Amino acid sequence: MKTWKVLGYLGLIPFIVCLYLTSEAVFLGVSTKQAFVAYSAVILSFIAGTIWRRGVSTHHDKRNIISNIFSLIAFACLLAAQKVALIILALSFMLLFVYENSIGKQDKLPTDYMNMRFWLTQIVVLLHITAFLQWYG
Numbered sequence: 001m002k003t004w005k006v007l008g009y010l011g012l013i014p015f016i017v018c019l020y021l022t023s024e025a026v027f028l029g030v031s032t033k034q035a036f037v038a039y040s041a042v043i044l045s046f047i048a049g050t051i052w053r054r055g056v057s058t059h060h061d062k063r064n065i066i067s068n069i070f071s072l073i074a075f076a077c078l079l080a081a082q083k084v085a086l087i088i089l090a091l092s093f094m095l096l097f098v099y100e101n102s103i104g105k106q107d108k109l110p111t112d113y114m115n116m117r118f119w120l121t122q123i124v125v126l127l128h129i130t131a132f133l134q135w136y137g
Contacts, residue, residue, distance in 0.1 A: 008116050014039045015127045022134060033082050036131055040089045040124070041074035047096055048074070051103065063103065070096055083136055090128035097121040 018036035021027045027035075048070035051063050073092050077085035097117060104114050 002112075004113070005116055008120055011043065012120070012123060012127075015124060019127055019131055019134070022131070033131075033135060037082055037085045037089070038078060040093075040128070041077045041085075043124075044077075044089060044092055044096065045071040045074040047093075047100075051096075051100060066099060083132070086128050086132045086135075090125045090132075093121050093124050093128075 015036065018032050018039060021032040022036065024032060026032070048067045052067035070092060073088065077089050077092075080088065100117065101114060
């Protein structure tokens with residue numbers, strides 16, 4: 001299996017661990033709910049940054065702006081109420097995938113990469129829904 005694929009799926013572990021540990025309000029002095037939201041914001045910003053990087057060589061200003069908007073949304077979620085942050089982050093992951101899929105066709109991104117991104121996005125959104133229901137349902 002390719003390294004990028006292994007790293008992609010390993011990136012789910014902090015989401016799962018934080019969600020599992022939310023039965024404990026605090027773990028090792030850290031709010032597990034806040035850790036989930038913070039990790040989610042970091043990952044959203046990271047994925048958005050990969051779009052910006054692809055756009056540098058081809059001067060795609062629109063990609064750079066969209067990438068920065070997603071990073072600013074991720075930052076805002078760190079300051080928002082966790083309930084709101086979960087919703088915004090889940091929606092942002094979906095929208096970012098839709099956007100990346102549209103530019104992926106232009107950039108001829110490998111099908112196996114886009115398949116992985118599809119499944120990772122689905123799982124991450126499902127984990128956000130699970131967190132929302134577990135914490136506020």
